[in-house]
Amino acid sequence: MPIRRPFVIVVSLIGLALLAGYAWHASRDAGGVPQPDSDVVAPVAVETHAVRALALADDVSAVGSLVSNESVVLRPEVAGRIAAIGFRDGRAVRRGEVLVELDAAVQRAELQQARADLTLAGSNFDRTRDLFARKFVSQSSLDSARAQLEVARAGVALAQARLARMQIRAPFDGVVGIRSVSPGDFVKDGDALVNVEDIATLKVDFRLPEQYLDRVRAGQTLSLVSDALPGERFAATVDAVDPLVDAQGRALRLRARLENPGMRLRPGGFVRVRLILAERGDVVMVPEAALVPAPGNVQFVYRVEEGKAQRVVVGTGVRREAMVEIVDGLQAGDQVVTAGQLKLRDGAPVQVIAGGSAAPAD
Incomplete structure (x- = not known):
């Protein structure tokens, strides 16, 4: 038994060596080339x-508000009763058009009286001047007649001005708002009657941080969008830069101007502004x-x-x-x-x- 154990071990090792050699030769005969390395990465x-x-374009964004090019609330300068209203709510009006007319019977009578006084003063002056030329009256009489004539002329002008104040006219071309009075209403001086807005051109007021002070100037272009008209962009131009920086928010106020064809944008609306500072x-x-x-x-x-x-x-x-x-x-x-x-x-x-x-x- 001690003699045969080493023999068995030697035979076993020889068998394993022969088996490994056979496997190596079999792999070469099967592929002809070595198998690919498993570490090769496939393209991604x-x-x-x-x-x-x-x-x-270097730009900066901000939010702004639309403002009418011109805006006014019409108010009477004197108290009176409304005799007529010459417009329809929300319609376009022309400059100088009579919008509201107050009862002016008293003012017309005063104008008629002033014209009569003027006629009388004119006749008196002509007569006095003729008499002065013939040496029948003194220089002081002529001066007094001339002064009365000037007073009468001033009276006519004053009566005409009072009569004109009874008619409230449109100060510019625009669109009237919704009136809050009716014919027959008695209004006091300063009462609000109706607003008039010039919206053919609009202003855009917005603010930027003061760090942009040296990069903004009049004439720069900007684009804006409105939630009321999604998907549309409008072009505007910086019209003015406020020289005063707001001490509370350290912000710079700017105003731009844009055309409003069709009057699709309205004052008071909210817009998003993109100001182009420079092109690169x-x-x-x-x-x-x-x-x-x-x-x-x-x-x-x-x-x-x-x-x-x-x-x-x-x-x-x-x-x-x-x-x-x-x-x-x-x-x-x-x-x-x-x-x-x-x-x-x-x-x-x-x-x-x-x-x-x-x-x-x-």
């Missing part, structure tokens, strides 16, 4: 976007989807070169409509990955596929 399917250089050309832009955040407030993209993904740290600028300005790291013409980034690593092979078919970024 991604979507890409070509980096473009675009013209970009050849700004490198990429889709927001291409950016990948990293720890330390760092952002990077994957740039595709020769079929491989290269990790590139980028500096970003302004964002506009799902596009981001790249201030450092890329140039126009580069191809950046916009979908499939989370399956990539630096240097990984990629396969660019048509948009909408790439593997999702998550």
Whole structure:
């Protein structure tokens, strides 16, 4: 028994060696080449976007209010009873058109009396001047007659002014509002009758932080949108910049002007304003989807070169409509990955596929 155990062990080892050699030769004969390495990585399917250089406007956004170009509330200067109303609510009126007329019977009588006094004073002056020419009256009599004539003329002018105050006219072309009085109402001086608005042109009042003080000026263009007319944009021009900065909010007040064809916009409305401060050309832009955040407030993209993904740290600028300005790291013409980034690593092979078919970024 002690003599045969080493023999069994030796025979077993020889058998294992022969079995291993047979397996190696069998694998070579079956494939002809060594089996592929399991560490080889298959290309990752991604979507890409070509980096473009675009013209970009530096701008700032704010909220504003629409204001009538001209606005007034008509009020009588004297008390009286309304005799007639010469307009319909919400209709356009012309400058000088009589809108409200007060009972002016007393004022017309005063004007008639003043004209009669003027006629009498004129006749008296002519007679006195004739007598003075023939040396029948003194110089003082002539001067007195001339003064009475001037007083009579002033009386006529005063009566005419009082009569004119009984008619309330439109101070400018515009649209009248909704009246709060009716014919026959007795109104006091200063009572509100109706508002008149010039809305063919509108003003836009808005505020910006004082940090933009040296970047805003009259003549700059802006666009605005209104919730009342979704999907539409309107162009306006900065008309004035208030020289006074609001001490409470440290804000600068600006006023712009825009045409209002069709009078579709109305004063008092809320608008969102985008003021263009400057125009820049050849700004490198990429889709927001291409950016990948990293720890330390760092952002990077994957740039595709020769079929491989290269990790590139980028500096970003302004964002506009799902596009981001790249201030450092890329140039126009580069191809950046916009979908499939989370399956990539630096240097990984990629396969660019048509948009909408790439593997999702998550």
